[in-house]
Amino acid sequence: MTDSRLRGVRVAMLLTNPYRPDVRVQKEAFALAAAGAEVVVFAWDRSGRLPTIERPYEGVTIRRLFIRSRDGLGIRQFPRFLRYWRAAARAVGAERWDVLHAHDLDGLVGAVLSNRGNARLVYEPGRCGEYSGSRRRSPSRTLQRPRSDQRRPNPGQLYDGNTVFRVTLGS
Numbered sequence: 001m002t003d004s005r006l007r008g009v010r011v012a013m014l015l016t017n018p019y020r021p022d023v024r025v026q027k028e029a030f031a032l033a034a035a036g037a038e039v040v041v042f043a044w045d046r047s048g049r050l051p052t053i054e055r056p057y058e059g060v061t062i063r064r065l066f067i068r069s070r071d072g073l074g075i076r077q078f079p080r081f082l083r084y085w086r087a088a089a090r091a092v093g094a095e096r097w098d099v100l101h102a103h104d105l106d107g108l109v110g111a112v113l114s115n116r117g118n119a120r121l122v123y124e125p126g127r128c129g130e131y132s133g134s135r136r137r138s139p140s141r142t143l144q145r146p147r148s149d150q151r152r153p154n155p156g157q158l159y160d161g162n163t164v165f166r167v168t169l170g171s
Contacts (some may be wrong), residue, residue: 007036011099014107014114016084018050019043019062025103025162033059042091044109046070063149081106084118089113135157 001030011032015025019041029039038059045052045064054062061170069080092114101122102111108123115121 006032009037009098010096011037011039011101012095012097012111012119013039013041013101013103013109014088014092015041015043015103016045016081016106016110017043018045018064021056022103028101029060030057033057034133041089045068046080059089063091066159081109085110085113 009032011029013025013029015022019025024130025041029041036059040061040063043062043064045066046069048066048068050064051062052064052066054064056062065084065134067080067083067087069077073080088110092110093116096117097119099122100111100115100119101124102108103124105125111121111123
């Protein structure tokens with residue numbers, strides 16, 4: 001069921017994984033689309049085996065940018081990140097967006113490079129540094145209030161794990 005609270009709002013989400021789906025991104029994208037927003041997720045397909053365009057839900061489009069790579073390269077991944085950020089900046093920058101939503105720190109770089117207008121920037125830190133079975137906390141987790149895993153986006157709001165952003169447009 002679609003309502004009209006965000007009708008006309010265009011949201012670009014930047015994601016440095018291929019969205020197979022990424023459940024946290026899926027929930028946010030579907031909730032925003034259900035509120036009337038148009039959501040496009042720009043995902044990084046490192047294998048080239050996934051569809052370039054996918055429409056998993058009304059109002060949600062997944063656009064995969066193919067930059068060959070693989071996980072686990074460490075610092076050797078950096079040149080590939082540069083290629084992804086350039087490709088994302090071209091793809092996202094070619095259109096007008098009201099909101100650029102960056103998932104994780106590596107997506108934030110792409111969002112900053114892509115912002116060609118007055119789009120609002122939303123950054124949502126992920127769970128970087130958390131390993132199953134480990135008690136270590138990542139630096140980003142120690143600098144911010146703990147995020148509730150139960151928190152769900154409300155239609156008409158974007159959140160970064162700590163702060164709720166109400167999307168209002170116009171002068």
